[in-house]
Amino acid sequence: MLTLFTRLKMIQAIAFLAIPFFLMCAEGEILPSISHYAHYQPMLFAELLTLAGALFLYDGYVNPSRRYNLICAAGLFGLILFPNMDYDYPHYAFASLFFFGSMFNMVYFSSKEDRKYSIAIATVVLIGLAGSFLFNWYSIFWAEWIGMVPISVHFVLEAKGKID
Numbered sequence: 001m002l003t004l005f006t007r008l009k010m011i012q013a014i015a016f017l018a019i020p021f022f023l024m025c026a027e028g029e030i031l032p033s034i035s036h037y038a039h040y041q042p043m044l045f046a047e048l049l050t051l052a053g054a055l056f057l058y059d060g061y062v063n064p065s066r067r068y069n070l071i072c073a074a075g076l077f078g079l080i081l082f083p084n085m086d087y088d089y090p091h092y093a094f095a096s097l098f099f100f101g102s103m104f105n106m107v108y109f110s111s112k113e114d115r116k117y118s119i120a121i122a123t124v125v126l127i128g129l130a131g132s133f134l135f136n137w138y139s140i141f142w143a144e145w146i147g148m149v150p151i152s153v154h155f156v157l158e159a160k161g162k163i164d
Helices: 004-027 034-040 042-062 069-081 088-108 115-133 140-159
Strands: none
Touching: 004 034, 004 042, 004 140, 034 042, 034 069, 034 140, 042 069, 069 088, 088 115, 088 140, 115 140
């Protein structure tokens, strides 16, 4: 039986995936990255990333064994505080903290039985990022969205007790 908190976590994890969609709809076009929406839709950008950060904050605060998620929350909050076109170095540092922190946490803190799944999930994030940054297959917007999918899936599977 899922607790109310677990259901909320799952809803937030799924809503996390909708962030690029909501931003794209609000602006009416696809911008070079999710972070660019901070300059065109600042309130919506801040609200959506705050809700996403809250997912990691609550998970890390409520469950002491997952305190590491507080670092991922800090990464998302840093993205709000340091818009990419105004503070490029701090912004990309916080973006790296979030994405690489999420991957590290998924792999390092998983059980030996689930580690192979966590490595596969982290690999999808890396491939998504590499597709943009190394191979120029698509914009950063799509790389970020691709990278968000496995993070959300991991959160949902963890909440349902399928992985730890």
